[in-house]
Amino acid sequence: MSIDALPKNNKHMTNAQLFERAQKSIPGGVNSPVRAFRAVGGTPRFIASAHGAYMVDAEGQRYIDYIGSWGPMILGHGHPAVLEAVQKAATEGFSFGAPTEREIELAEEILSLVPSMEQLRLVSSGTEAAMSALRLARGATGRSKIIKFEGCYHGHADALLVKAGSGLATFGHPTSAGVPAEVVQHTLVLEYNNVAQLEEAFALHGQGSGKSSNEGIACVMIEPIAGNMNFVRASVPFMKRLRELCTQHGTLLVFDEVMTGFRVALGSAQSLYAKAIPGFEPDLSVFGKVIGGGMPLAAFGGKRAVMELLAPLGPVYQAGTLSGNPVATACGLATLREIRKPGFFEALTASTRTLLDGILASAKEAGVPMVGDCEGGMFGFFFASELPQNYSAVMATDKERFNRFFHAMLDRGVYFAPALYEAGFVSGAHTAADLKATADAALQALRG
Ligand SMILES: *Cc1c(COP(=O)(O)O)cnc(C)c1O
Numbered sequence: 001m002s003i004d005a006l007p008k009n010n011k012h013m014t015n016a017q018l019f020e021r022a023q024k025s026i027p028g029g030v031n032s033p034v035r036a037f038r039a040v041g042g043t044p045r046f047i048a049s050a051h052g053a054y055m056v057d058a059e060g061q062r063y064i065d066y067i068g069s070w071g072p073m074i075l076g077h078g079h080p081a082v083l084e085a086v087q088k089a090a091t092e093g094f095s096f097g098a099p100t101e102r103e104i105e106l107a108e109e110i111l112s113l114v115p116s117m118e119q120l121r122l123v124s125s126g127t128e129a130a131m132s133a134l135r136l137a138r139g140a141t142g143r144s145k146i147i148k149f150e151g152c153y154h155g156h157a158d159a160l161l162v163k164a165g166s167g168l169a170t171f172g173h174p175t176s177a178g179v180p181a182e183v184v185q186h187t188l189v190l191e192y193n194n195v196a197q198l199e200e201a202f203a204l205h206g207q208g209s210g211k212s213s214n215e216g217i218a219c220v221m222i223e224p225i226a227g228n229m230n231f232v233r234a235s236v237p238f239m240k241r242l243r244e245l246c247t248q249h250g251t252l253l254v255f256d257e258v259m260t261g262f263r264v265a266l267g268s269a270q271s272l273y274a275k276a277i278p279g280f281e282p283d284l285s286v287f288g289k290v291i292g293g294g295m296p297l298a299a300f301g302g303k304r305a306v307m308e309l310l311a312p313l314g315p316v317y318q319a320g321t322l323s324g325n326p327v328a329t330a331c332g333l334a335t336l337r338e339i340r341k342p343g344f345f346e347a348l349t350a351s352t353r354t355l356l357d358g359i360l361a362s363a364k365e366a367g368v369p370m371v372g373d374c375e376g377g378m379f380g381f382f383f384a385s386e387l388p389q390n391y392s393a394v395m396a397t398d399k400e401r402f403n404r405f406f407h408a409m410l411d412r413g414v415y416f417a418p419a420l421y422e423a424g425f426v427s428g429a430h431t432a433a434d435l436k437a438t439a440d441a442a443l444q445a446l447r448g
Contacts, residue, residue, distance in 0.1 A: 076429025089330030120301025126288030127155025151391025231380020293335030358439025
């Protein structure tokens with residue numbers, strides 16, 4: 001395309017025009033598939049700017065934002081302290097490819113809030129963090145096999161794009177073209193919250209046959225509260241049994257807290273399980289989203305003995321040109337320093353509860369079956385009569401109704417995640433008036 005053919009002023013383009021234009025230069029018009037609104041239909045909103053709890057699209061429409069960039073924006077958009085930290089860091093340099101004091105500060109900040117970890121490494125995305133944790137778990141145990149759960153998302157590393165095979169003896173099938181069957185042949189996919197299946201899987205594969213030293217299960221990776229199937233908690237008995245089985249078989253328990261980390265509680269989801277199960281700790285933890293405050297930043301960590309297996313100290317290779325980026329770490333550090341201030345999480349938790357109670361009350365008044373759950377600043381609701389416990393139950397909830405509700409809310413200026421299997425997020429910037437307006441809009445939408 002010549003420069004003359006480019007639109008002169010995109011300020012007057014509608015969302016639909018932008019979407020059409022985007023599809024010419026970007027596959028599907030988006031840089032991450034869920035943004036394309038395929039699950040709910042319709043035209044994605046192109047966001048021009050965001051302020052506090054609100055986003056403004058290309059047409060100047062304002063929305064109350066319950067996506068928060070899929071979780072990172074726990075303080076709302078453009079929090080003054082974060083903005084100031086980012087602007088200052090940017091003037092000092094964008095990237096050095098050399099260590100900085102700020103990386104130590106961020107690592108210390110995170111470690112002070114998550115006692116299961118003694119060391120961590122910073123990376124640039126949740127995908128990279130989960131992939132690296134997986135490699136480390138395999139390197140540490142000398143084993144190849146891993147377990148994940150249906151409906152949990154751990155980013156798009158090859159070995160984790162997998163769905164269940166037929167029966168527990170067979171390992172998974174790739175869920176994406178371009179992933180060789182050989183790459184997922186070591187990944188066993190189990191049903192979330194199914195204790196009996198977990199026990200069976202460990203009985204079958206936990207020790208291996210003893211014929212080869214790399215048999216047995218390297219790690220189990222889990223979203224402790226699964227936000228990629230909207231909002232499904234791992235039950236306490238399930239988590240307790242999972243921890244016991246991992247310990248018994250020398251398998252590392254990997255908590256993927258990319259979404260739940262610093263979102264469901266200041267100590268992340270693991271602090272909630274530690275309260276319910278004395279002495280509970282995961283072996284490795286994966287973080288992203290909130291710890292970057294909206295910048296590309298993620299981390300994985302665990303006990304020193306395991307983490308020191310990483311290069312340059314140990315044999316497990318892992319690296320990144322932009323890892324620990326100075327602007328991203330400034331953003332994450334400023335965000336964490338705000339959310340650890342006394343009262344922040346209490347207020348966020350109360351706001352989220354108020355929002356969910358308001359939506360559920362509207363559904364009740366409208367005579368629509370709906371259930372929901374929340375923790376800290378994360379929530380989920382389902383058009384169903386009881387809370388789903390696993391992926392197939394989530395997918396059996398009323399999709400048509402969700403999609404109608406999504407659009408009815410969007411039309412009323414409330415932006416929920418555009419798919420029934422995605423969680424919602426409240427920020428410190430949402431006001432009581434925003435939460436009430438949302439519940440009122442829900443009543444109209446559900447009556448309509
Ligand atoms: C978002 C997410 C990821 C992937 O993180 P990216 O930064 O998108 O690569 C991994 N695990 C969980 C639980 C997530 O929610």
